[in-house]
Amino acid sequence: MSAPDRTRPPGPGEAPRFHLPPLWHAELPSGVRAVGTASRGETATAPPIVSLTLAFPAGRLRETTATAGIAALTAAMLREGTAPLDGVALQDELDGLGALFRVPASDDAIELTLVTLTKHLPRACALLEEIALEPRFAKADFEREKERRLVEIDSRRDHPDRVAADAWAAVTWGEDRVGGLPAVGTRATVEAVTRGDVEAFWRRALAPRELRLSLVGGVDAEDLPALFPRLASLADEADPAPTASLAAPLPERVAAYLVDLPGAPQTHLCVGHPGVAATHPDFFPLIAMNYPLGGGSLSSRLNLNLREEKGWTYGVHSGFDGGLEPGTFRVEAAVHTDATAAAAAEIVRELERFREGVTDDEVEFTRKSLGRTLLRQYEPLGAKAALAHNVAKYGWPDDYPARRLAWLERMTRADLDDLAARHLHPDRLAVVAVGDGARIRPGLEALGGGAVTELERASAG
Amino acid sequence: MSAVDVPFEKHVLANGLEVVLHADRTDPVVAVYVYYHVGSAREEVGRTGFAHLFEHMLFQGSENVAEGDFFRRVQEAGGTLNGTTSEDRTNYYETLPSDALELALWLESDRMGFLLPAMTQAKLDNQRDVVKNERRQRYDNRPYGRAHEVVRANLYPVDHPLHWLTIGSMADLDAASLDDVESFFRRFYGPNNATLAIGGDVEPAAALALAERWFGGLPAGPAVAAPVPRAAPLAESRRLALEDRVQVPQLTLAWPTVPSWHPDEAALNLLTDVLSANRSAVLDRVLVIDEELASTVAIMHRPLELAGYLSLELRPRPGVTLAELERRVDDLVAETLERGVEPERLERLKARREGQVVRALDTVSARTATLGHYNLFRGDPGALAADLARHDAVTPADVARVARDYVVGRARVALSVVPEGRPELAA
Numbered sequence: 001m002s003a004p005d006r007t008r009p010p011g012p013g014e015a016p017r018f019h020l021p022p023l024w025h026a027e028l029p030s031g032v033r034a035v036g037t038a039s040r041g042e043t044a045t046a047p048p049i050v051s052l053t054l055a056f057p058a059g060r061l062r063e064t065t066a067t068a069g070i071a072a073l074t075a076a077m078l079r080e081g082t083a084p085l086d087g088v089a090l091q092d093e094l095d096g097l098g099a100l101f102r103v104p105a106s107d108d109a110i111e112l113t114l115v116t117l118t119k120h121l122p123r124a125c126a127l128l129e130e131i132a133l134e135p136r137f138a139k140a141d142f143e144r145e146k147e148r149r150l151v152e153i154d155s156r157r158d159h160p161d162r163v164a165a166d167a168w169a170a171v172t173w174g175e176d177r178v179g180g181l182p183a184v185g186t187r188a189t190v191e192a193v194t195r196g197d198v199e200a201f202w203r204r205a206l207a208p209r210e211l212r213l214s215l216v217g218g219v220d221a222e223d224l225p226a227l228f229p230r231l232a233s234l235a236d237e238a239d240p241a242p243t244a245s246l247a248a249p250l251p252e253r254v255a256a257y258l259v260d261l262p263g264a265p266q267t268h269l270c271v272g273h274p275g276v277a278a279t280h281p282d283f284f285p286l287i288a289m290n291y292p293l294g295g296g297s298l299s300s301r302l303n304l305n306l307r308e309e310k311g312w313t314y315g316v317h318s319g320f321d322g323g324l325e326p327g328t329f330r331v332e333a334a335v336h337t338d339a340t341a342a343a344a345a346e347i348v349r350e351l352e353r354f355r356e357g358v359t360d361d362e363v364e365f366t367r368k369s370l371g372r373t374l375l376r377q378y379e380p381l382g383a384k385a386a387l388a389h390n391v392a393k394y395g396w397p398d399d400y401p402a403r404r405l406a407w408l409e410r411m412t413r414a415d416l417d418d419l420a421a422r423h424l425h426p427d428r429l430a431v432v433a434v435g436d437g438a439r440i441r442p443g444l445e446a447l448g449g450g451a452v453t454e455l456e457r458a459s460a461g
Numbered sequence: 462m463s464a465v466d467v468p469f470e471k472h473v474l475a476n477g478l479e480v481v482l483h484a485d486r487t488d489p490v491v492a493v494y495v496y497y498h499v500g501s502a503r504e505e506v507g508r509t510g511f512a513h514l515f516e517h518m519l520f521q522g523s524e525n526v527a528e529g530d531f532f533r534r535v536q537e538a539g540g541t542l543n544g545t546t547s548e549d550r551t552n553y554y555e556t557l558p559s560d561a562l563e564l565a566l567w568l569e570s571d572r573m574g575f576l577l578p579a580m581t582q583a584k585l586d587n588q589r590d591v592v593k594n595e596r597r598q599r600y601d602n603r604p605y606g607r608a609h610e611v612v613r614a615n616l617y618p619v620d621h622p623l624h625w626l627t628i629g630s631m632a633d634l635d636a637a638s639l640d641d642v643e644s645f646f647r648r649f650y651g652p653n654n655a656t657l658a659i660g661g662d663v664e665p666a667a668a669l670a671l672a673e674r675w676f677g678g679l680p681a682g683p684a685v686a687a688p689v690p691r692a693a694p695l696a697e698s699r700r701l702a703l704e705d706r707v708q709v710p711q712l713t714l715a716w717p718t719v720p721s722w723h724p725d726e727a728a729l730n731l732l733t734d735v736l737s738a739n740r741s742a743v744l745d746r747v748l749v750i751d752e753e754l755a756s757t758v759a760i761m762h763r764p765l766e767l768a769g770y771l772s773l774e775l776r777p778r779p780g781v782t783l784a785e786l787e788r789r790v791d792d793l794v795a796e797t798l799e800r801g802v803e804p805e806r807l808e809r810l811k812a813r814r815e816g817q818v819v820r821a822l823d824t825v826s827a828r829t830a831t832l833g834h835y836n837l838f839r840g841d842p843g844a845l846a847a848d849l850a851r852h853d854a855v856t857p858a859d860v861a862r863v864a865r866d867y868v869v870g871r872a873r874v875a876l877s878v879v880p881e882g883r884p885e886l887a888a
Contacts, residue, residue: 004674006567009564014560016558043487045483045487047464099816117816117819144750157708158604158707160602266594304529307591334598336590372558376489378488380823
């Protein structure tokens with residue numbers, strides 16, 4: 001065989017056809033709604049696995065400032081056993097199924113997720129129902145979990161990235177709003193919460209019309225009532241809690257904040273401002289806009305500048321997040337202490353430059369990268385689960401990835417410039433720096449127009 | 462066919478490159494993995510951290526791939542990519558839409574064959590800074606972040622390559638030179654020291670032809686012998702304390718065990734599950750739930766090619782001292798051993814382990830990685846089944862025996878991490 005011509009890269013060929021796993025929708029007699037996918041089909045060599053998620057609308061948005069942390073605490077308590085099985089017995093049961101069981105709590109929801117081999121499906125569904133509908137909420141478990149959280153709250157002060165996130169939230173929303181407090185809560189709110197409060201929080205979330213099931217990897221819609229008889233007949237008697245708003249005003253100007261960690265070898269920087277909800281029509285377009293700026297891309301402007309050119313950081317990332325309520329736009333990086341002010345200034349400058357316009361190359365790069373990523377993105381079971389879950393939660397159409405692909409295909413430079421003009425505000429940013437105050441304070445003062453506000457490390461204490 | 466039998470073909474090119482192919486045409490996805498049989502355990506004193514720094518250099522372009530183009534071309538093709546370095550191996554991988562397979566093979570073969578012309582002092586200096594920032598972010602500026610490094614430094618003698626972590630020391634990173642890059646590349650990055658695994662939406666014959674086209678012409682490097690295990694028994698226990706910016710103290714107990722694929726490895730893995738797989742395990746159940754002495758318990762068994770170690774990390778509840786915790790751990794492990802492990806518990810832990818393994822085979826990328834991994838270390842891409850089988854064969858008596866042979870009453874490293882200015886809290 002002759003040697004290949006290495007100076008001519010073999011580019012991608014003809015893009016494969018975009019094929020999304022078809023979703024089914026179903027509603028149980030009680031009003032619980034479900035979304036799912038059938039199995040992968042005959043050709044698959046992946047082992048037969050199913051992923052089951054039951055989402056309660058009991059996230060942080062259903063908290064008040066007085067109960068901050070109760071969503072996360074309730075999620076943790078749902079792992080502590082059921083009426084028939086204490087926490088240890090439940091774990092043994094899950095181990096016997098070779099199952100993964102997680103209960104993350106986000107702003108929007110508490111999600112019970114169980115991943116197991118398809119052969120264990122009936123038992124897994126019954127167990128999921130039991131966990132959701134008959135939580136044990138034992139006194140000893142509650143007290144232990146609560147105390148563990150108090151330790152965790154204290155220990156957050158040791159993690160510069162968490163300190164930065166907490167400080168950023170506090171200055172963005174204010175500590176008199178749910179968004180301004182850490183998801184784990186504060187010492188005061190967690191100390192005050194009772195077992196009865198947790199039980200009531202859970203009970204108010206048990207409204208069948210608000211529960212969402214997503215079942216991917218080989219569950220058929222017609223089997224649902226038999227697999228989930230208790231959810232199918234769940235009485236509609238809950239009184240859902242009101243939902244907090246996460247809308248927040250933009251900062252008036254570039255405001256610098258410092259949390260002093262004497263002697264820290266690095267500074268954790270968090271720079272940004274409020275953003276949009278996942279349901280906002282610009283949500284996906286903003287992901288595209290952010291891609292050349294500092295989104296997942298190693299080739300982004302921020303990363304090429306701060307990491308590849310300057311060597312100030314192991315990595316820098318920018319992104320929009322958001323759920324049912326508006327989220328944020330943030331740039332985050334851990335930078336060398338001596339480069340702190342320069343890095344923060346460079347981040348602000350990159351945002352300003354970005355608003356001067358993207359290049360044709362960046363538009364094409366984004367179109368190709370994100371468009372072709374969609375072609376391979378839905379292969380993992382977890383991605384199919386996220387697809388089903390997003391459709392269930394946000395009411396997005398089943399073919400939203402295809403619509404995103406279509407949007408990318410018509411996207412122009414003017415579209416991205418317009419998005420940047422409307423959604424990036426380099427003159428109205430909060431800049432939070434967590435690091436060695438003695439060395440980084442002067443530079444931050446210059447950045448904040450002569451002033452830097454010093455925050456306590458455990459401001460939420 | 463069991464759920465862990467991933468279909469594959471294996472071929473060896475004339476230059477020694479081992480090629481493993483896995484076809485699954487369900488989704489339009491391909492994965493490419495290159496595993497090199499070199500990691501930080503091949504480093505020398507004074508050049509720690511080099512294998513990982515070198516991994517960073519492999520993304521800086523090669524003769525026909527301009528600086529910045531490696532990331533850019535993979536991303537533009539809709540792919541994702543990364544590289545990872547451990548003590549025993551370094552891997553590089555891409556997952557892409559299937560029409561971009563050849564692009565990935567061009568990129569990987571160019572850096573395997575034609576890296577050196579693209580290496581410059583400026584690139585080395587830049588990546589050295591990036592890696593030093595990685596070290597600060599992941600170790601120096603993270604609570605308890607230096608504990609693992611101190612434990613390793615005390616488990617192994619100064620000239621044993623497990624004495625240091627893969628991230629290396631700041632001074633050694635500073636000392637790394639372009640000459641080091643060249644000699645490391647020539648020594649370890651030949652096709653005969655690597656496995657290329659390709660999986661997903663591809664005809665095996667076509668994939669093999671492409672592998673031959675892009676890699677077949679690369680010259681073999683010098684032979685690289687497999688590492689020889691080097692046991693490092695502790696003559697006596699060592700007790701250490703480290704002050705850190707933390708609120709809650711932490712105790713780490715670590716014991717030397719066995720290298721990977723030693724006959725006792727599987728029983729030691731199950732011993733760690735028995736002790737602390739999750740809340741149902743004895744240490745978690747008693748220390749966290751029943752007696753409320755600990756807030757967290759974490760266990761890890763790390764069998765590596767040269768040697769292995771088992772470590773247990775505990776944080777006390779408020780009001781409990783590290784010394785009390787340590788005493789209770791010793792009692793509990795001894796009691797467990799005396800009572801014996803219930804066969805049902807062991808079977809459940811095996812089911813748990815199998816569930817983990819099976820769930821991890823969900824994606825083309827993960828299956829391709831698994832085949833590449835087992836080929837590199839066992840010469841058999843399908844050795845996962847044998848790996849599971851040896852765990853299935855472990856009996857309660859095996860678990861008790863390895864607990865006695867390696868843990869109970871054996872010399873160990875005990876490291877206390879305490880809040881700054883509170884040395885009296887050490888165990």
